[in-house]
Amino acid sequence: MASIAARSASKAFRQVAKSAARPAQTASYSLLARAATRAPASRALAAAVAPAFQTRGVKTLDFAGTKETVYERADWPLAKLQDYFKNDTLALIGYGSQGHGQGLNARDNGLNVIVGVRKDGESWRQAMEDGWVPGETLFPIEEAINRGTIIMNLLSDAAQSQTWPTIAPLITKGKTLYFSHGFSVVYKEDTHVEVPKDVDVILVAPKGSGRTVRSLFKEGRGINSSIAVWQDVTGKAKEKAIAIGVGIGSGYMYETTFEKEVYSDLYGERGVLMGAIQGLFLAQYQVLRKNGHTPSEAFNETVEEATQSLYPLIGAKGMDYMYNACSTTARRGALDWAPIFEKANLPIFEQLYQSVRDGTETRKSLEYNGRSTYREDLNRELAEINDQEIWRAGKVVRSLRPDYKPESE
Numbered sequence: 001m002a003s004i005a006a007r008s009a010s011k012a013f014r015q016v017a018k019s020a021a022r023p024a025q026t027a028s029y030s031l032l033a034r035a036a037t038r039a040p041a042s043r044a045l046a047a048a049v050a051p052a053f054q055t056r057g058v059k060t061l062d063f064a065g066t067k068e069t070v071y072e073r074a075d076w077p078l079a080k081l082q083d084y085f086k087n088d089t090l091a092l093i094g095y096g097s098q099g100h101g102q103g104l105n106a107r108d109n110g111l112n113v114i115v116g117v118r119k120d121g122e123s124w125r126q127a128m129e130d131g132w133v134p135g136e137t138l139f140p141i142e143e144a145i146n147r148g149t150i151i152m153n154l155l156s157d158a159a160q161s162q163t164w165p166t167i168a169p170l171i172t173k174g175k176t177l178y179f180s181h182g183f184s185v186v187y188k189e190d191t192h193v194e195v196p197k198d199v200d201v202i203l204v205a206p207k208g209s210g211r212t213v214r215s216l217f218k219e220g221r222g223i224n225s226s227i228a229v230w231q232d233v234t235g236k237a238k239e240k241a242i243a244i245g246v247g248i249g250s251g252y253m254y255e256t257t258f259e260k261e262v263y264s265d266l267y268g269e270r271g272v273l274m275g276a277i278q279g280l281f282l283a284q285y286q287v288l289r290k291n292g293h294t295p296s297e298a299f300n301e302t303v304e305e306a307t308q309s310l311y312p313l314i315g316a317k318g319m320d321y322m323y324n325a326c327s328t329t330a331r332r333g334a335l336d337w338a339p340i341f342e343k344a345n346l347p348i349f350e351q352l353y354q355s356v357r358d359g360t361e362t363r364k365s366l367e368y369n370g371r372s373t374y375r376e377d378l379n380r381e382l383a384e385i386n387d388q389e390i391w392r393a394g395k396v397v398r399s400l401r402p403d404y405k406p407e408s409e
């Protein structure tokens with residue numbers, strides 16, 4: 001058994017070493033990590049191989065005229081990371097999207113991780129499926145907090161508020177309290193999450209779903225994360241945040257504050273990331289339909305061309321690149337209409353930011369997500385979107401894509 005593990009470890013290291021020889025490519029941290037955790041002997045190997053990846057480090061970058069510090073994984077070779085946390089137990093409370101991604105990555109990185117969730121709930125079942133063992137690495141919430149030194153509160157934001165009266169007394173001096181969102185702490189008047197005064201309180205917020213946190217790690221890449229410190233009683237809070245950021249699978253970490261993280265996050269998802277984009281798609285589609293265009297034409301001109309052709313170009317090289325890739329006719333019209341949309345939308349975005357800042361959005365979210373009928377209410381609203389003509393037309397358009405797979409609908 002051990003020799004199989006050792007063989008697979010050394011095979012993984014050979015792959016890693018090979019990729020390390022290519023200077024422009026990011027080395028596969030997850031391969032290294034998995035190898036390191038499979039066989040004890042390979043930990044020494046990890047230490048030997050890891051310095052090869054320290055080709056970059058903390059850097060100050062000029063973001064369009066503003067200098068910002070970016071932290072990166074290259075400063076934390078696996079051996080250093082494992083040594084840093086050798087006396088710690090990371091107690092991951094909650095096993096939803098983030099719990100799954102962050103927990104498995106930290107475990108694969110060779111850190112001592114346990115999971116705390118409601119006994120026999122959906123997350124308990126899911127955690128067992130992922131190899132967490134009841135009584136060894138999987139515990140009811142209170143027990144996991146008692147056993148942990150770093151308490152990673154990854155319950156849903158509404159649940160963090162609901163469970164706080166039970167959890168708070170267990171977070172005793174010497175432990176570290178960790179969040180992946182500034183929500184509970186910043187809006188404490190509404191959430192009633194008043195953190196203990198004698199513990200470090202830190203944040204690592206991956207900029208993506210927990211599934212992406214996991215898939216990027218498995219590919220040997222890392223997700224971008226924000227890091228922040230709310231309370232530093234040991235003088236080590238920031239260093240700890242960066243180290244845990246690496247442990248849970250971040251590639252690059254951008255420094256922020258709890259307030260800025262939560263304001264920008266709530267604003268962005270209500271805006272262009274989700275709310276505004278659905279609103280704009282619908283408005284454009286409706287006008288086309290009112291003027292006699294067919295559903296397929298309206299969908300193609302609104303969603304399909306955007307998601308399949310143009311937005312990936314923005315992602316690859318920016319807006320000017322996408323404009324340049326389009327016809328002169330399209331370009332002229334877009335250049336003329338962009339400022340009109342900007343002017344029309346600016347007041348809405350200002351109203352939205354204000355609504356985030358003054359806690360209106362938080363209170364709505366806590367009320368809605370705290371209802372016992374939350375899941376049914378959500379499903380009903382999502383079913384309404386699914387039933388909108390634009391998205392029903394979309395299903396048919398998607399079925400005509402060359403790479404279409406019926407089971408994905």
Ligand SMILES: NC(=O)c1ccc[n+]([C@@H]2O[C@H](COP(=O)([O-])OP(=O)(O)OC[C@H]3O[C@@H](n4cnc5c(N)ncnc54)[C@H](OP(=O)(O)O)[C@@H]3O)[C@@H](O)[C@H]2O)c1
Nearest residue numbers: 094095096097098118121122123154155156159180181209
């Ligand atoms: N999802 C994202 O894309 C994302 C990205 C960045 C940051 N974040 C932040 O990461 C944190 C976790 O988010 P998430 O999306 O992973 O959460 P989630 O999927 O909504 O997490 C749900 C977890 O909370 C537990 N839970 C819910 N109600 C509970 C209650 N009343 N008592 C005890 N446990 C309860 C669930 O357990 P059961 O299965 O037992 O119900 C489950 O383990 C949040 O602060 C979120 O804002 C999320």
